[in-house]
Amino acid sequence: MLKSSGIAQKSDWEAKLPDVNRRKSGPYVVIECYQKIPCNPCEGACPNKAVTIGEDINTIPCVEYGRCNGCGICISRCPGLAIFVVDEGFCPGFGKILIPWEYLPLPTKGSVVAGVGRDGKELCPAEVVEVRIAKNQDRTAVIGLKVPLDFVNQVRGIKLGGEENGR
């Protein structure tokens, strides 16, 4: 299904999540990279050396969750825009997700956008709580979205269109 549609299925992405205890103990990275392709910038991006690819650059990245603090530096370094950070303890009932974003105009902090799933379908309103666009991100913004807890591992994008994508 992923191979024929580009849409990762639940069984695909669930396998990428850390265990339940780690999920509850602070923000964590989710690397939605399912295919062995020659690529390794994520490995060098992590200041905590939590991501390993190793000598064969076709290896799928492996995360050592004890080392990952969910900083999100790796998000803009992934050429495939396949890295997300999830914080399930953002505030009661809500989580925060960090997503890579390369569409202009960038959403503004405080606005409410439509969160979409891996298939682009609208799932829930999402408040933009953070917009990172530092020079070293090289024009890949990282957007922080506040979404209901049930959706932290469902929402992976913002609906395109409108003045500020999603309105």
Next chain:
Amino acid sequence: MVETQLLVVGGGPAGLAAASAAASLGIEVLLADEGLKLGGQLVKQTHKFFGSREHHAGVRGIDIPNLLLENQDKVNIMSNTTIIGCYEDGVLTAVTGEDQYFKIKPQRVVFATGASEKFLSFPGNDLPGVYGAGAVQTLMNQYGVVPGKRVLMIGAGNIGIIVSYQLLQAGIHVAAVVEAAPNIGAYLVHASKLARAGVPILTRHTIVEAKGTDSVQSAVIAQLDEKWQVIPGTEKELEVDVVCLAVGLSPVLDLLSQIGCRRKYIPELGGDVPFRDKQLKTSIDWIYVAGDTAGVEEASAAMVEGRLAGAAAAAQLGADSTEAGKIIASCQASLDSLRRGPVGAKIRAGIAKLEGGCCKCLNHQA
């Protein structure tokens, strides 16, 4: 007559890397490129590249030409210059602009002339609004002109998927991507970016017809069965004003054919490809190839091949053999590493066929 030690034909990723490697080994290099701006297809590649961190992975294609040319003031660059002939006495003919014709006599040549797009037969494919993906990228990313309002993309390889993403970034609606094969050919992370944007990727589908009077007004697509035949009754008409074709590339071999380089038809590498040894030397002693000319692959491999061919030609021209040897060995290791995974299987198969054929008929050095 312009004389030089090494002539590099083509200033794309492979040509730039070849010129840079040879110049770093002290060789006098002339780089001829038909474009006004160096970089070849790189100047349209707004996305971040895959590959190894040591080889510009994570850097946007548009920023790579400058990196490849850094500290290479020893390379003599002739832009807006097309090589139009290549002769047995080692002379090449060239034209700068439209009327400045001249001859070049190099001691070695690296052809890095890239690839051209394949086309597809279907009724209406001659209507304005039917584009190749390269043209769409040129219009959009080089000249800032949108090709239309609603696009149907044909082909879900890396080019089709990446150009679709760039169209979305330019604010253009992509109605669908159709792909005749059962699976997406592009890297799946690229495909997932499109899926998140709500663009349907329809595998086992094809375009049946483009419709319109003066230009494309709609396109009919249909599902394919396992024998690649249209399943009657599955036709759907999409309202689009652009049909963009991204159905593969073939090496550009005009000059190599003129001079009589041996070639072989290898579908895995895009069609007719020149024989070349492990140092990218063709069947003609003074001619090397690199990049898509040597077999269609992708830009990371093209840059490594360019470096390899540049260093190999430099070694033949008397450059420090230890230094050249180091570059050659590290490039060969990098190519192995880029091609090692499952996505490199097709390339590996193609090269194996090519090298198999080569050994029988040439003094092929392993």
